[in-house]
Amino acid sequence: MGTPRWICVAALGTVLLSPALSPTPAQGRDHEPRREQPTIQESQTGAPHVPNPPVTPAEAVHVAVRELLEMQEDTGRWSYEAYYRDIGEPEGLPYGFQVGGTSIVATALLFAAPDDKDVLAAVRRGLAFVLRALAHEKMAPRRRESYDVRIWGHCFALEFLCRLRARRMAAERAADVDHWIPRLVKTIADEEIPGGGWNYASLRTPASFVTAPMVQALLLARSQGEHVSGALLERARNVLAGARMKDGAFRYAEATRGRDAPVKQGPSSLPGSASRSVVCEATLRLLGESSPDALQLALENFHRHWSDMEMLRGKPGTHQPPHAIASYYFYFSHRYAAQLIELLPRDQRARERERLAEMILMTRGGDGTWNDRIFTRSRNVGTAFALLALLAERVPPPPTWRPTF
Numbered sequence: 001m002g003t004p005r006w007i008c009v010a011a012l013g014t015v016l017l018s019p020a021l022s023p024t025p026a027q028g029r030d031h032e033p034r035r036e037q038p039t040i041q042e043s044q045t046g047a048p049h050v051p052n053p054p055v056t057p058a059e060a061v062h063v064a065v066r067e068l069l070e071m072q073e074d075t076g077r078w079s080y081e082a083y084y085r086d087i088g089e090p091e092g093l094p095y096g097f098q099v100g101g102t103s104i105v106a107t108a109l110l111f112a113a114p115d116d117k118d119v120l121a122a123v124r125r126g127l128a129f130v131l132r133a134l135a136h137e138k139m140a141p142r143r144r145e146s147y148d149v150r151i152w153g154h155c156f157a158l159e160f161l162c163r164l165r166a167r168r169m170a171a172e173r174a175a176d177v178d179h180w181i182p183r184l185v186k187t188i189a190d191e192e193i194p195g196g197g198w199n200y201a202s203l204r205t206p207a208s209f210v211t212a213p214m215v216q217a218l219l220l221a222r223s224q225g226e227h228v229s230g231a232l233l234e235r236a237r238n239v240l241a242g243a244r245m246k247d248g249a250f251r252y253a254e255a256t257r258g259r260d261a262p263v264k265q266g267p268s269s270l271p272g273s274a275s276r277s278v279v280c281e282a283t284l285r286l287l288g289e290s291s292p293d294a295l296q297l298a299l300e301n302f303h304r305h306w307s308d309m310e311m312l313r314g315k316p317g318t319h320q321p322p323h324a325i326a327s328y329y330f331y332f333s334h335r336y337a338a339q340l341i342e343l344l345p346r347d348q349r350a351r352e353r354e355r356l357a358e359m360i361l362m363t364r365g366g367d368g369t370w371n372d373r374i375f376t377r378s379r380n381v382g383t384a385f386a387l388l389a390l391l392a393e394r395v396p397p398p399p400t401w402r403p404t405f
Helices: 009-016 057-071 095-112 117-134 150-166 171-190 208-223 230-243 270-286 292-304 306-310 327-341 346-362 376-390
Strands: none
Touching (some): 057 117, 057 346, 270 292, 292 346
16 A cells, blocks of 8 residues: 555654654635635645655654744734735735734644744744734724624634743733733623624624634633633533534534524534534533533544545635535644544544544645645644644643533
8 A cells, every 4th residue: 555644643642742843943605705805925725735755743843833933924923814805904914814823823833842942932923913913903892793803813812822821931921911811801702692602704693613712712711710701601502502413513603592402403514514513522522511422423524524625625715515615624623623632531542643643744735834725824824723733732622611500
């Protein structure tokens, strides 16, 4: 059969814990996002994939970290470019994606190379940008019915700031971090949809794949002593539990349902759901509403329908037929599949880490980065999500929350 593209993946757990790892100096058919506009940042990532020579996970991480450092802009940001444009901003890059992209990349670097002075300097430049941008009027809480992606910035900025504070790495900006974390918690609470959950495209129906990472960021903040309402978490849990179908698929967006509502029936949407089921099921586990069997089912569905997601990687467009899959959830899903693995019983994790690492390394680009879009500026977030997946053993999931009735 020949040598696989990945080498030593069986030793992933050992390799990723080795000091040598540190470098040395949207809604399916219910909603169509605004049309993608041409941009000078377009690249040829939609071209046929040219495989890399065999590489270990540690080597892949080392190369990717150096590439991310090169991608940082003079402002300190790693701005994400995707499917939505704000025509009032230079190059149409909305603030939500500027803040969210920078936060995701900086979070990945925190875990990939925490002792590297170049990485720490880059993370702190990114932090300075995030703190400036959070104060911009386009990142203020908003309760208008509109298509607005600022909520992604709020979500991933909160995770980044909490991770930074937990690792005591904010240095002279520690007071600013302490100031912004409770403000972000309040902002997110203010942006909750009536009845529970969050969406970036509607104030009427929560989106499962937005609600899940938002809950995780709130759980991190709560674990650090911030006030996060138990009632808010309970509503979010009800949203996610109500979106789950009998076969393990999760609806894209759904009206709020009660915790004890009957499990949904109807046509399966598993191929289109595979990228969001892992984050939704992992989050339900953190909320005390899942089980090892349900986690394993979500992971098996992810693997079973991986090729349905992969066939659109690096292609233009948004929710493409036949399964209404958007390519920009490809590496997002790998990050949360890796997190879900860390929530499985301990004796199952090594095998599943190995299995996922092989898939991540198979889709690594010729320059040592990962990109699931057609834009140069989507390469940074794709690479960061891939790193967070490879490093999932190092990235502790948020603490669990148990509802009281």
